[in-house]
Amino acid sequence: MTSPRWSLFERGVIPAEIARQVGVSHQIVSDWRTAWRQSGREALRAAGRAGRRPKLSSEQLAEIEAALAKGAEANGYTTDLWTLPRVAEVIERLSGVAYHPGHVWYILRDQLGWTWQRPARRAVERNDAAIERWVKQRWPQLKKSRVANFAGVAWFVQEETTDLLL
Numbered sequence: 001m002t003s004p005r006w007s008l009f010e011r012g013v014i015p016a017e018i019a020r021q022v023g024v025s026h027q028i029v030s031d032w033r034t035a036w037r038q039s040g041r042e043a044l045r046a047a048g049r050a051g052r053r054p055k056l057s058s059e060q061l062a063e064i065e066a067a068l069a070k071g072a073e074a075n076g077y078t079t080d081l082w083t084l085p086r087v088a089e090v091i092e093r094l095s096g097v098a099y100h101p102g103h104v105w106y107i108l109r110d111q112l113g114w115t116w117q118r119p120a121r122r123a124v125e126r127n128d129a130a131i132e133r134w135v136k137q138r139w140p141q142l143k144k145s146r147v148a149n150f151a152g153v154a155w156f157v158q159e160e161t162t163d164l165l166l
């Protein structure tokens with residue numbers, strides 16, 4: 001709590017009003033007021049960081065990010081796809097700090113600014129040149145012949161079969 005707020009206590013402002021102005025709960029303000037009554041302004045100085053200190057330093061995070069940026073294959077994996085368990089292994093190998101794979105996502109997103117990306121599902125055997133050639137040459141031919149052949153198509157539905165009549 002900064003210095004202007006303790007003056008609210010000195011002026012006798014009620015905890016509910018202070019809580020509304022500061023944006024905290026009434027109980028927090030009551031705790032602050034108790035501390036202020038017992039020890040004065042010094043009791044209201046910032047207590048410092050709340051919660052556990054991070055396990056990874058900023059230098060370690062930079063080293064991990066550099067290793068991840070090189071790709072999974074450069075880190076000894078058979079494919080260049082990062083998974084959370086793989087990232088957890090790299091973090092442990094580089095820093096000695098073990099994380100559950102489920103927690104690794106928070107490190108990637110919140111500390112490194114990475115986002116989740118889904119890889120394109122493509123066959124390894126895919127031949128992009130052959131596909132492009134087919135789309136430019138063969139598909140227009142098929143499209144033209146289909147339009148001509150199906151000009152008078154009618155569907156007749158029978159009990160369990162569908163017959164296409166031309």
